[in-house]
Amino acid sequence: MFENLSSKLEKAFKTLKGQGTISEINVAETVKEIRRALVDADVNYKIAKDFTNKVKDEALGQNVLTSVSPGQLMTKIVNDELTNLLGGETADIDISGSPAVVLIAGLQGSGKTTFSGKFSKYIKSKGRNPLLVAGDVYRPAAIDQLKVLAEQVGVDVYTEEGNKNPVDIAKNAIKHAKTHQNNVVIIDTAGRLSVDQEMMEEIGNIKKAVSPNEILFVVDSMTGQDAVNTAKAFNDVLDFDGVVLTKLDGDTRGGAALSIKTVVNKPIKFVSNGEKMDALSVFHPDRMANRILGMGDIVSLVEKAQETYDKEEAERINRKIRKNQFNFDDFLKQLDQIKKMGNIKDLMSMIPGMGKAIKDIDISDDAFKGVEAIIRSMTIEEREKPDIIDGSRRKRIAKGSGTSITEVNKLMKQFEDMRKMMKQMNKMKPGRRMPGMPNFGRR
Ligand SMILES: Nc1nc2c(ncn2[C@@H]2O[C@H](COP(=O)(O)OP(=O)(O)OP(=O)(O)O)[C@@H](O)[C@H]2O)c(=O)[nH]1
Ligand SMILES: [Mg+2]
CATH class of the missing domain: 1.10.260.30 (Signal recognition particle, SRP54 subunit, M-domain)
Structure with missing residues (x-):
């Protein structure tokens, strides 16, 4: 994950090695390399520039500390700023109420249905009783896919074969949940190839009809800056609550993860790194920053x-x-x-x-x-x-x-x-x- 970015950042810090203190000159050079590393990772140029400006100000401001080497100081500053860029604090997920409703949105193939399955497993592990709802009425195979996943992770599933109205299905599912002791309703929806009016209206109508606790926007991290643009389009219509970044197991450069929070001002809540049902993690900005800087993530490993x-x-x-x-x-x-x-x-x-x-x-x-x-x-x-x-x-x-x-x-x-x-x-x-x-x- 993000290996290229990691090695480029490391190279950027190297230019400070052997330097006694941080100066305008050596910082300028390091900062330029950091910016290049971010842009190469497909981070939007303006975000990369703001980021490095902050790093530079911090570095010059903190230069009074003589006990740490410039390289160490820079690593610390970049680590802090990366954590901020990735969202700062770990974001909560609201599954209060009975039932709590979670609506899953995103483009075609982004990983919504897979995530719905994983998320239901996660919810179940928290002692709740989730209900998966097949709101994708366009592909007959979509219903089967959700049924298979539900069976695999051992959770309930609600489908209405033949009903082509996802708003009604969603409403019926919530009624069903109330009479079947399901306390978290997870609604999987249909995706489209690109952002289009009809899809936005449909998902907007589902939102209005069921007032979800959480709307999670699922996006394929491999799509880089496109992911960020799509996120913006969905957020304008849905005002979603959090982002799920999928396919972090691929050779994604990291741009989506690093830019999305700044662009839509919504936190990344989960990341998914594989097709298996347990390849899901709660997103922790600080731990991700540590990993990007090659500092490992022992806490997650132990968990x-x-x-x-x-x-x-x-x-x-x-x-x-x-x-x-x-x-x-x-x-x-x-x-x-x-x-x-x-x-x-x-x-x-x-x-x-x-x-x-x-x-x-x-x-x-x-x-x-x-x-x-x-x-x-x-x-x-x-x-x-x-x-x-x-x-x-x-x-x-x-x-x-x-x-x-x-x-x-x-x-x-x-x-x-x-x-x-x-x-x-x-x-x-x-x-x-x-x-x-x-x-x-x-x-
Ligand atoms: N490697 C990898 N593959 C994933 C991940 N998440 C989903 N996939 C795969 O991506 C493909 C699409 O996933 P789906 O969950 O069907 O995507 P979707 O958003 O529901 O797609 P539509 O229903 O067609 O809109 C499937 O082959 C999944 O196995 C992930 O984190 N890593
Ligand atoms: Mg699907």
């Missing part, structure tokens, strides 16, 4: 782990490790746990300094595929008692998993080393939890 980690499973595995019984089956389950947390590269980039280190390395979610295939080609007995895996079994496993004997040997060796390490640690700290093994409790 993510807490959300997805199965505590009982972790304890079960810890017990097995203490008894020196950790086997391939447990290993496979651990891999599943890690994968549940989401995109691996994205996770790793939350560790300070890591984003840059892995920028050009291709770490896909398939990273464990070979290992998994090998383990899945083992019999239950082999997984539980790896010691019985001899040469001929290895040959069979390699064939069955479509890998090679070398790869199987490598995994066996790694697994053995791991078990040895576990054994040693058990000896060192009798009865204690394994250091380095996950121990994520739920809050």
